[in-house]
Amino acid sequence: TLQPGEYESDGKTYLRFAAPDGHLSITELQMEGKKKLPVVDFLRGYRFNAKH
Incomplete structure (x- = not known):
């Protein structure tokens, strides 16, 4: 649970x-x-831990 x-x-x-x-x-x-992006496009180019 988060x-x-x-x-x-x-x-x-x-x-x-x-x-x-x-x-x-x-x-x-x-x-x-930066320009506004759909989350799928943002995630395609940005890397971070899956759970924080």
């Missing part, structure tokens, strides 16, 4: 963050100074 603020991803198709009452699934994101 604690609030921790994230989970398969590194390819989904990125979600734990919240006190469930989780928040990210569908698009935008890094500072």
